[in-house]
Every structure is written in C-alpha cells, then in structure tokens.
Amino acid sequence: MAVESASGVTVRRHAVAAPTTFRKSPHPLNAAFVRTWRNPLGFFGLAILGLLVLIALAAPLIAPYDPVVQHPGRELLAPGPDFLLGTDELGRDLLSRVIYGTRPSLVVALMVVVLGGGLGIITGLAAGYLGGWVNALLMRFFDAMFAFPPILLGFVIIAALGQGTTQVAYAIALAVVPTLGRVARSLVLKERNRDYVLAARCTGARNGRVMFLHVLPNAVSPMIVNLALVMGFSVLAEASLAFLGLGTQPPTPSWGAMLNESRAYLRNDPWMAICPGVVLALLLLGLNYLADALRDAFDPRRVNAGF
Numbered sequence: 001m002a003v004e005s006a007s008g009v010t011v012r013r014h015a016v017a018a019p020t021t022f023r024k025s026p027h028p029l030n031a032a033f034v035r036t037w038r039n040p041l042g043f044f045g046l047a048i049l050g051l052l053v054l055i056a057l058a059a060p061l062i063a064p065y066d067p068v069v070q071h072p073g074r075e076l077l078a079p080g081p082d083f084l085l086g087t088d089e090l091g092r093d094l095l096s097r098v099i100y101g102t103r104p105s106l107v108v109a110l111m112v113v114v115l116g117g118g119l120g121i122i123t124g125l126a127a128g129y130l131g132g133w134v135n136a137l138l139m140r141f142f143d144a145m146f147a148f149p150p151i152l153l154g155f156v157i158i159a160a161l162g163q164g165t166t167q168v169a170y171a172i173a174l175a176v177v178p179t180l181g182r183v184a185r186s187l188v189l190k191e192r193n194r195d196y197v198l199a200a201r202c203t204g205a206r207n208g209r210v211m212f213l214h215v216l217p218n219a220v221s222p223m224i225v226n227l228a229l230v231m232g233f234s235v236l237a238e239a240s241l242a243f244l245g246l247g248t249q250p251p252t253p254s255w256g257a258m259l260n261e262s263r264a265y266l267r268n269d270p271w272m273a274i275c276p277g278v279v280l281a282l283l284l285l286g287l288n289y290l291a292d293a294l295r296d297a298f299d300p301r302r303v304n305a306g307f
Contacts, residue, residue: 032221035297042293048286052279056102065093067100068251076269086271088261094275097253101276104248105235105255105283108169112234116173117180117227124184125211129192135185142178150175154237158246165238168247172237176230183226187219194218221298228294232287239280255280 036042055062064084065071071091079086085094127138145153150172157171191197192215200210241247242256250257255276262272 032294032297036290036293039293039296041289042297045286045288045290045293048282049290052102052283053106055099056106059099059103063093063096063099065096067092067096067253069093076265076272078269079271085275086269088258088272089265094258094272097258098255098275098279101253101255101258102279104165104242104252105238105280107165108172108238109231109234111166111169112173112176113227113231115169116176117223117230119173120177120180121184121216121223123177124181124186125188125216127181128185128188129211129215130207138181139185142181145175145178150233151237151240154241155246158241163246163249165248165252168238168241169234171241172234175237176233180223180226180230184219184223187222188215191215191218225291225294225298228287228291232284232291235280235283235287 037046069092071087071093073091074083074087075089075091077083077087077091083093083095085098088094088097123138127135148156153175154168154171157174158167161167161170188211196218197210197214200214205214238247239254239256239259242254243260245257245260247256248254258276259273259280262269262276265272
C-alpha cells in the first residue's frame with residue numbers, strides 16, 4: 001500500500017496479515033465420550049451407573065442397618081417408617097441388603113471387563129496380527145469354547161474353582177474371552193495392512209510395539225462398545241448364578257440370591273422380589289443404554305452427519 005508523506009516522498013507500506021491461530025482438535029476418544037454424555041441415553045446410562053457405584057462405595061454410611069443382622073419378631077414386615085423397603089423372612093432389612101447387593105454385581109462386572117476384556121483383546125490382537133499357526137490355534141480354541149453355552153461353561157468353571165464372588169468373576173471372564181477375541185481379531189485384520197502399520201514395520205518396530213502402540217489404538221473404539229455390553233452380561237450372569245446358589249454365598253447380600261429367597265413369598269410379600277428386581281433391571285437398562293450411546297458416538301457415519 002503506497003502512502004505519500006508530508007515531504008512529497010511516497011512511502012510503500014506492506015500490510016502484515018494477522019497471525020493465524022490453530023485450535024487443537026480434541027482427541028477422538030474424548031470427543032466420543034463428550035457425544036455420549038450429551039446423548040440422552042448415554043447420560044441416563046452414566047447417571048445410573050455412577051449412582052450405583054457411589055451407593056456401593058458409601059454402603060456403610062447410607063445403609064440404615066447391618067445387612068446380615070436379624071430382627072426377631074419383625075419378619076416379613078411391609079415397607080414402613082422403620083424399614084423403608086420392609087424385611088425378609090429372617091427379619092433382615094431389605095433396603096440395607098439391596099444397597100450392599102450392588103457390591104458383588106459391580107465387582108464382578110469390573111473384574112470381567114479387566115480380566116476377560118484384557119485376555120480377549122490380547123488374544124485377538126495376536127491372532128489377527130501374527131496370523132499363521134497362532135491364528136489357527138487360537139481360533140480352534142475359541143471354537144471349542146463356543147460349543148458350550150456361556151452359563152454352562154460358567155457351571156463347569158465354578159465346579160472346578162469353587163463358589164464365591166471371585167470364582168464367579170473368573171468363570172464369566174473366561175466365558176467372554178472367545179467373543180471379545182473374535183471381535184478384536186476382525187478389527188485387527190482390517191488395520192494390519194494400512195499404510196501406518198506398514199510404515200511402522202519399515203522402521204524396524206517389533207511386532208509387540210506395532211500391535212499395542214499402532215494397531216490397538218486405532219481399533220479400540222468398537223472394543224469399548226463391546227466392553228459396555230460385556231458389563232451388562234456380567235451383571236446378569238452373576239445374578240443368575242447367585243439365583244441358582246452358585247454365586248455369592250450367604251449371608252453376603254446378592255440380588256440374585258434375594259430373588260431366589262423371595263420365590264416362596266411372591267403372593268403375600270411381593271416387595272421381597274420387587275426391590276432387588278427393580279434395581280437389577282435399572283442397572284441392566286442403564287448399561288444397555290450406555291452401550292447404544294457409545295456405539296452411536298463412535299459411528300463415523302453418524303458423526304459426519306452431525307448426530
């Protein structure tokens with residue numbers, strides 16, 4: 001731009017563009033979790049899960065009674081001011097037992113996600129990336145485990161390990177390994193011939209480094225959705241095994257065991273089954289809603305469409 005000064009000398013000035021600022025885009029996982037939080041289904045699922053986790057952690061503070069203490073003469077009381085959800089056939093407070101019953105369900109779900117999810121992802125990574133005899137051996141092992149229904153497989157494992165919350169978690173974790181392993185393998189097969197994987201190989205990176213630092217981060221999104229579904233399956237399986245007397249053992253409260261104990265009193269004292277049944281249904285509903293919201297958040301077609 002030319003400007004004439006007072007002395008008649010023309011001075012040429014160059015306009016300087018304002019510096020351009022670049023905003024760092026959020027990490028894909030962070031963006032997906034934000035979309036999950038903003039999704040009404042995801043918000044409901046996270047709220048239910050978070051509330052029950054807080055209840056499990058604060059159980060000694062919020063439970064009005066000890067869940068295993070019996071109150072003679074107060075058996076099968078209807079909900080009232082002294083016992084908000086009533087009492088069972090032994091005079092134990094149902095509200096306290098429902099509160100403490102969140103613990104085995106959430107502990108089993110967490111252990112299954114960590115143990116079963118970790119083992120399934122590792123075996124699926126190895127089968128999909130290494131191929132060859134490793135893939136053949138693992139796939140035949142998964143096929144053999146698929147021959148048994150998950151609950152039946154849980155019976156066999158519990159018969160070998162014994163009864164208890166920890167044993168139930170081990171049994172369910174082993175039962176979900178084949179499903180998670182096959183999902184992880186299919187995802188790795190899509191990624192292992194991508195350019196970034198070939199570039200990592202060309203730099204001399206070892207197989208383990210390529211699998212865990214390059215392939216796994218790009219295949220983790222669908223696995224998160226499957227792990228949310230596995231949590232719901234774990235809660236239901238734990239309750240089913242406890243209902244059959246193979247899970248958490250008395251006097252430790254468990255929703256499945258409480259439902260089993262209430263069978264003989266359904267006609268006259270239905271609150272014994274309604275209380276643990278409603279909480280169990282809410283947790284399962286919340287986990288399923290959370291899985292649906294995560295699936296939508298990680299779906300690139302819905303993200304690009306603005307959903």
